Amino acid sequence: MPVLAIGVSHHQASADQLIRFAACGKQALDELRALPGVHGVIELATCNRYELYIDTDQFHSTKRQANRLLNEAGAGELLGLVDPLAARNAVEHLLRVAAGLESMVVGEPEIVGQVRHALNASHDKISPALRRLFQLALSTAKQIAAGTSLGSVGRNLATVALDLAEERQGPLVDRKVLLLGTGSYAGAVTADLTKRGAQIFVYSGSGRAQAFARSHEVTAITDQQLPAAIGSVAAVVSCSGLGRHALTPEQVVAVSAERSSQLTIIDLALGRDVDPLLADVPGVDLIDLDEIGRHAPAEHAETMAAANRVVTAAVEEYLEAERGRLADPAVRAMREHVNAIIDNEIKSVAARATPEVSAAVARSLRRVAGVLLHTPSLRAAELARGGDPAEVNRAIETVFGVKVDA
Structure with a gap:
């Protein structure tokens, strides 16, 4: 399957660059799906990456056109951060x-849920090949989680951020923490804060x-209670992902007189839930994705090596199966x-025999045909996996006298 992966992550880009590239990708998405030779596109957007996985039989043309569309959407110099991946490299990367x-x-652990969401959100806009690839990614992730100690300590972005907050201002046990947002990531943050013994308050501009x-x-906060909450909590954790600022310098400055200690603000959203200018407000410690x-x-080198072995084996098995599918036509x-025969x-039998006899003959003929075609079908897939699928096409055309539409 010719798959092309185009995107950037925290490895190449800052949070602001990721935000810009994601906006450009979303703007170009519909036109990208309409390109000649493109059979499907899946958009994978997380808090530290934005990637497009494209099923195309015109790799070089699709790559050029994708760059053009992203450039027209405003990606500009950000395209220099993109390292397109194709075929095996794209499969292994996902x-x-x-x-x-x-x-x-x-x-x-959150990333596997984000990959599953990307697959489900694109269910009617993808090809069977992309669906198989993403399903493989999910099953491989499950195998690694069950068979290695990778991530067994349960660390995630929220854990690292909260560890950093406690390192700077002491344990959060019995201290108030305000959570902005009620999405899927908010649940993980709440679970972590609960383990730390914090008093958790939640606010949502959407009313949830x-x-x-x-x-x-936990305790819900209303619009009227929000200013007082900002003035009394030890930390604010924002993960609403609404694409606009859920917390501004003006909101914090307005209640600064009520505060006697530092306010830690943690921004876990790719789209920046928190105005970056809050970093300049006295008494505020802003912890963002960067x-x-x-x-x-x-992570431990031995654990990484074990996980990498699982990935390598899965990639080989997948590519072999996909090569076999080249014999499908x-x-x-x-x-x-x-x-047809x-x-x-x-x-012909139905025209001169009773319905009972005709039905019996039909069952017998179809059963025999199935048996006779079973081995040639398997051999065709084996030959396609091990060599040139065109040879399989020529063999079928020669033996059966049919035209194969590859």
């Missing part, structure tokens, strides 16, 4: 991403705070040819 091997915090508070046994990246721990032509014979 499997590593889904397993958390390419995450800012290696082994973080009450429902979230009931399901997670800061988290500088403090993310390295030939196998389909062979089966259609034989089935069988259908004609069944019609």
Whole structure:
């Protein structure tokens, strides 16, 4: 399967650059899906990467056109950060991403859910080949999670950020923490804060705070209570991902007189939930994705090696299976040819025999055809995996006298 991966991550770009590139990618997405030779596109957007996985049979043309569309959307110099990956490299990259091997915090568990969301969100805009690839990525991630100790300590972006906050201002036990946002990541943050013994308050501009508070046994904050909450908490953790600032310098400065200690603000959103100018407000310690990246721990080399072995084996197995699928047009032509002969014979028998006899003959002929075609179908796939699929096409055309539409 010719797959092309185009994107940037925390490895190449800052948080602001990621935000800009993601906006350009979203703007170009519909036109990219409409390009000649493109059979499907999946958009993978997380807090530290934005990538497009493209099923195309015109690799070089699609790459050029994708760059053109991204440039027209405003990517400009950001395209210099992109290292397009194709075929085996693209497959291996996605499997590593889904397993958390390419995450800012290696082994973080949230990424597999984000890959699953990307697949589900694009379900009607992708090809069977892309669906198989993403399903493989999910199953490989599950295998690595079950068979290695990667991420077994449960560290993720929130864990690293909260560890950093406690390192700077002491334990959060019995201290108030305000959570901005009620999305899927908010649940992981709440679980971490609960383990630390914090008093958790939640606010949502969308009005979902009450429902979230009931399901997670925390306290909801209303619009009217928000200023007082900002003035009294030890930390604010923002992960709403709304694409606009959920917390501004003006909001913090307005309650600064009520504060007697430092306010730690953690921004976990790719789109910057928090105005970066808050870093300049006296008494504020802003921890954003760039800061988290500088403090993310390295994973144990032996564990990484074990996970990499799983990825390598999965890539080889997948590519072999996909090569076998190159024989599908030939196998389909062979089966259609034989089935057409069988259908004609069944019609001939039906014209001169009773319905009972005709049905029995039809069952017998189809059963025999299935048996006879089984081995040639398997051999065709084997030959395609081990050599040139065109040879398989020529063999079917020669033996059966049919034209294979490759």
